[in-house]
Amino acid sequence: MSESPTTAETTATEAVDSGRYLYCLVDLAAGSEETVDIAGIEDEPVSLVTAQSAPVGALVHRREEPFDSTDLTKLRDWLLAHQQVVDAAGDRFGTPLPVRFDTIIEGDDGDVATWLDGHATQITDAFDDLSGCWEYRVTLSWDSAAFETEQQTLDPELSDIQRRIEQSGDGTRFLLEKQFDQRLRELRRQRETALAERLVDRLEPHSERLTERPVQSDAAASLGIELDSDAVTQVALLAPPAAESALGSTLDEITETPGVDVRFTGPWPPYTFAPQISENE
Secondary structure, three states, X not given: OOOOOOOEOOOOOOOOOOEEEEEEEEEOOOOOOOOOOEEOHHHOEEEEEEOOOOOEEEEEEEOOOOOOOOOHHHHHHHHHHHHHHHHHHHHHHOOOEEOOOOOEEEOOHHHHHHHHHHXXXXXXXXXXXXXXXXXXXXXXXXXOHHHHHHHHHHOHHHHHHHHHHHHOOHHHHHHHHHHHHHHHHHHHHHHHHHHHHHHHHHHHHHOOEEEEEOOOOHHHHHOOOOOOOOEEEEEEEEEOXXXXXXXXXXXXXXXXXXXXXXXXXXXXXXXXXXOOEOOOO
């Protein structure tokens, strides 16, 4: 729960004289709350900075330099604390725009407000695009053992190679066994591709947007999260909470396929779908 794309090109690489650590951007159109009571990384008090030209704000705390450590436990704690602030923002303000871990805006609250005003159109457009939707992730895993056994009988090429292996000497047998393994891998890849395509086809009608993700991201690895080694694909989809039931029913049907299992998580803030706020509007 720690991954978030850059929504601001303000990540510091060195310490600055004055700075604000940025957690996420929030939509204030639904309310007028001007204060927050949230503890951030290392229990730093988080504050809400608002724009003047649009009902948007940023959750920040004072920070002059990036968080940097080779201690994976400390890094994990920082990432999780960052995530907890974004989750709390979602509970309080609705769908937030998450910002990448260790993003720092140089300056004070006034500079943050100026930055918000300078990008108000992009930010409000992003909220209009994502409002009411959250990110869900589906990891499809497949145990191919039964399929491989079945294909040794059903696939004519495998059957032919197996017959020739039984009739060959040691030297030829070695080459034929390599051909057998290559053909089996090819059939397995074809089946995995078909499973991934079927997953996307079945989920798309219930999604506003859908995209494939790396099965194990760098952030997951840094947190010590190990995904199933049989994982075939992972997709992220953007959908309203009302779609959860339909998504669950669809995934139940997909798991009826022999050897297939799915891991369904969410709702998350829209990490995968949050746009990058650029300097060029």
